[in-house]
Amino acid sequence: MRKLALLGGNPVRSTPLPTYNTLGAEERAAVNAVLDSAVLSQFLGAWTPDFYGGQRVQALERAWEAHFGIAHAVSMNSATSCLYAAVGALGVGPGDEVIVSPYTMSASAVAAVVYGAVPVFADIDPATFCLTADTIAARITPRTRAIIVVDLFGQPADFDAIMALARRHDIKVIEDNAQGPGARYRGRPAGTLADIGVFSLNYHKTIHCGEGGIAVCADARLAERMRLIRNHAEAVVKPKGETELVNLVGFNYRMTEIEAAIAAEQLKKLPLLLAARQANAARLSAGLAGLPAITLPFVQAEVEHGWYVYAIKYDAASGGVPRSVVARALRAEGIPVGEGYVEPLYLQPMYQQRIAFGSGGFPFSYPGYQGKLDYARGLCPTTERMHFDSLLYADYVHAGLSEADVDSIAEAWTKVLGQLAQLSGLPA
Template sequence: MTVFENLTKECAMSSNFETLAMLGGSPVSPAPLVPPNWPPVDETTADRLRDLYLSRQWSFHSPAERAFADAYAAHHDASHGIFMANGTVTLESALAAMKVGPGDEVIVPALTWMATAMAVHYVGATPVFVDVEPTTLCLDPAAAEAAVTPRTSAIIAVHLYGGMTDLEAIARVAKRHGLALIEDCAHMQGGKWAGRGVGSWGDVGSFSFQQSKTLSSGEGGICLTNDDRLAERIFRIKHIGYAADEQQGVPGVGPGVGLVCHNYRATAFQAVILHEQLHGIDNRLKRYNATRDIIEAELSNVPGFRVQSRGRQATLQGYYNLLMLADQEPLLDVPRPILLEALAAEGLRVGGTYGPVYRHALYNLPINAYRVAEGRCPVSEETAVDRVFGLSHPWLDVDAETARTIGRIFAKVALNAELLASHAVQKA
C-alpha cells in the first residue's frame, strides 16, 4: 500500500473527514454551481432605450449623456464627470490633460489589466511596474515611493478585483514628490473609501463600463475630477476640441495650441443603460459584501484559503472578482492545478488573475518601452499567479445558502490539504 493510499485510509476513518469528490467522495454541490446571468436586463431600461432611439439625440454630449455623467460624478463625490468610449481612453485622456508625455515615467502596479500601462505608452511615457501588497493585491505604497525617479510624473493607483489601494498612503507619496495621482477604478464602481467615493481622491478617477463590470454598458468609461481646469481639458480631448457647453458645429475659442484632441465619445444609449443601473448600485454592493462575509465565515476556523483583503478604510467595497488566496499553510504544498481540479469536482469552477502585465500574452511592447522596478515583482509574479482563485462578481449576487455552499467547498478542499499534497506527488 502506498503512502497516499495509507493516508486516504486514515482520513476516511476520521469522523471529521469528508472524502473529496475527485477521490470518490460525494461533492458538496451535486450539480455544478453557476453564477447569475450577466449583464442584467430589465423592461424599464428597454423602454428608455426605445424612447432615446425615437428622440434621435444619440450622441454629441446629448441630454442623456449629461444626466448620467452628472449623476455618476455626484454619486462618487466628484464635481465633474466626462463620459467616454471606454476605460482605456479615459486613462489616456487623464494623462494627456496633466501633460504627461515623452520622457516621463508613470508608476503603475504590475498586477492590473494591461490597459493601465498601455495608456501610459499611448501618451509617449514609460510605465514603471511596481509590486502589489500581498493582502489587497493593490499597489504597494512603499514600493511605489521607492520607484520614484527624477523622471516620474504620475502614479496610477488601481483598485483591483475586490480590494482598494490605500488612497491616503498613495496620496502622501504623490504629494511628497509632486506627482499627479490617477485612480484606475475600472473594478470599483460605487466603492467608498472612508465614506467618500473612489475616483474623487486623486486628481482624476478613471472608470470602465465594459460588459463584465459591475456597472455595464458593453463598452464605456468616465473620468471624474474635482479640478475645473482638468475637467475642461479632458472634455476637449475626448470631444474633438469642443467645450462642454458648445453646440455641434459652433465651436467657441477652441482647445488651444498643443492640446491634441480626439473623438473618444460614447453614445447616449450607453448612458441610459448605466444611469438605470446606477440607481441600484449601493444595494448591489451591499449584497455583494454580505455574500463575501458569508463565504469568509465558512472559512473562519479552516486554515488554508483567505479572502482578498478589502481596502483598509473601505466603507463600501466594490467588486470585479472575489479572490481567494491559498498562500498559507496547509495549502502551500498543493499545486494550483490540483486545487482547481478539487474545487471543480465539488461543483465550483474558478478562474485566476491577469498576472503581471509584462508577462501577459497581449502585452507586446519591447523591453525598452517599460521598466520593472527592482527587476521583478514577486507578489504579482508568484502569489497572484499560482495561489489565487477567482469568482467573477455575479457570483456575489447569489442567495445565502449558495454562498454557504461556496464557502463549504473551499473549506472542504482546505481540510484535505495533506491528502491533496500527497495526491500531487503521486501524479508527478
C-alpha cells in the same frame, strides 16, 4: 468523510452558479425611449452645442457627479478611453515616466505608452493587492510625471498616504477605480480620491451598459481637456479658442445615447447591488473561517470594499499540494476558480521586446528618455508570488447569488481543504 469529486465522488454542485444579470424593465424602457426619440447619438466633432453630446449623455454625467459628490464627470465609450484621456489631460509625453501597477488590466499601463511615456512598475501590497506609498516611493525619479493607482478587486488603495507622497514630489495621480464603484475610503467615494478617477461600465462590472466609462475630477480645466481628447480635439481648438495644445490630438471616445440611458438606470441600482455583494462576502468569509492553508481577503480599516471578486491566498507549503490541484478539485465540485489574476504586465511581449509604436521600439528607445528600463522577471516579487503561487479568485459574491449559492461555495472549499491529504501526489 465525503469523497472528493475529483477522485470520483459526488460534486457539491451539479448545476452552475447563477450568472450575474442586473438588466431589467428599467433599462428596457430607457432604451425604448431612446429609440422612440430617433437620436442614438448627438456628438459632433465640431465646435457646436453638440460637441458635448446628447441629452442622455449629459444627464448621465450630471447624475454621476451628484451620486459621487464630484464636480465633473466625463462619459466615454470605455474605461480604457478614460485612462488614455486622463494621461493626455495631465500633459504626459515622451521622456516621462508613469508609475503603474503590474497586476491589473493592461490598459492601466498602456495609457502611458500611448502618449510616448514609459511605464515604471511598482510592486503591490500582499494584503490589498494595490500599490502603496512605499512601493511607489521606491520607483519615483525626476522623470516621474504621473502615477496610476488601481483599486484592485474593488478595494481602494491607501490614498491618503499615496496622495501625500505625490504632493511632496509634485506628481499627479490617476485612480483606476474600474472595479470598485460604490467602495469608500475613510468616508469618501472610491474614484474621487486622486486628481482624476476612472470608472468602468464594461459588461462584467458591478454596474454596466455593455461598454462605457466615466472619468471624474474636481479640476474644471482637466475635465475640459478630457472632453476635448474624447471628441476630435484638434478640429475644435481654433474655434473654441484653446491655446494650450499639448496632447490635444483628439479621438472618438464618445458614448452613445443608448449606453448613457442604460448606465443612468444602472447607477440607480448601485447601492443595492453593492450591498448584496458586501453581504455575500461577509457570509462567505464566515463560512470559510478557520480553513487550513488559506488566507481570506483582507479589508483595510475605514474601507468599504467593492467586492468585484473574492480573492483568497493559498499556501501550498502548508497545504501540501500545488495550487493547481486545489483549483482542479474545486472545479470538480462545481465551483469555478481562477489561478492568479493576470500575468505581471512587464512580462508581456511589448515590454520584454520593447516594441510598441514603429519598428524602432518607441517609446522605449526614445533618445530623449534618460531613465533605465527594467522589465526583468523578479522586478516585483510580491506580484509574481501572488500570480504564480498564491492567488485563487472568482466572482463568488455577486448580487445574483442566493445565500444557498454562497453556502455551496463555502461547502466546496471546506470539503476540498478538509481533505488535502487525498490530493497528495496528484500532478500539478
